[in-house]
Amino acid sequence: MTPAVRRRRPGSPWTRGAVACAAVLLATGCSTGPVEIDAPDLSAADQRTCREFVADLPSTLAGLDEREVSGDSEYGAAWGDPAIVVTCGVDIPPEFDEFSACTEASGVGWFVPPEQEADQDADVLLTAVGYLPRVSLLVPADQRGAPSAAALAALAEPVREHLTLRDECD
Numbered sequence: 001m002t003p004a005v006r007r008r009r010p011g012s013p014w015t016r017g018a019v020a021c022a023a024v025l026l027a028t029g030c031s032t033g034p035v036e037i038d039a040p041d042l043s044a045a046d047q048r049t050c051r052e053f054v055a056d057l058p059s060t061l062a063g064l065d066e067r068e069v070s071g072d073s074e075y076g077a078a079w080g081d082p083a084i085v086v087t088c089g090v091d092i093p094p095e096f097d098e099f100s101a102c103t104e105a106s107g108v109g110w111f112v113p114p115e116q117e118a119d120q121d122a123d124v125l126l127t128a129v130g131y132l133p134r135v136s137l138l139v140p141a142d143q144r145g146a147p148s149a150a151a152l153a154a155l156a157e158p159v160r161e162h163l164t165l166r167d168e169c170d
Contacts, residue, residue: 034068035083037076042089046133050075050088053135053162057086062143062150082140084151090136093127102129102169105149106156109169110137120144126152131163 042050057077059066064080076087095113102109103117103126110126117124124144126137137155139148 032081034070035078035085037069037071037073037078037085037087039072039075039087039089040091042075042133046089047074049162049164050133053088053158054086056158056162058154061154062147064143064147079151080143080147082142083138084140084143084147085138086155087136087138089133090127092129092134093125096127096129100129100169105152108152108156108159110152111169124148128159128163128169130165130167130169131159132166133163135159135163 039050051074054075054077061077061079061084064084067078067080067083069076069078072087075089076085078085093111093113096111100111102111104110108128109130111129112124112126116122121141123141124139126139126148128135135155137148137151139151143151
């Protein structure tokens, strides 16, 4: 019988933590600096709708303070550290099809890619696919659970008020 081989991750726990923090910083803008917003090209009507939607977002979301944003800043907002990020005018997720299920929160259906929903240690990107222009909510793994539920509840009214419901997603 061959003895079990115990595999070790390279580096000390501190090194692995520093590398993980750097990866999160790069991926989510987790720092005191601005969070980068990157929206796709939008029609003039969608630009106007997104600017009105973003202007109506709260300065505090899920108990988290608003963060400075850069890039396409008129089309998104961020709160907390690591940042929960809303982007207006996003494309439909490639994983979404007519058979996809959505999570309903305060009357708004949000699509979550199944692999992200299953992995509670991963960042999650929720998209209100039934509305135009579409809105996404990036929730870092550290903010999943109560903060993400509170964020979805707080976003429901601005989504319904400013965006056009095209198809129910449930």
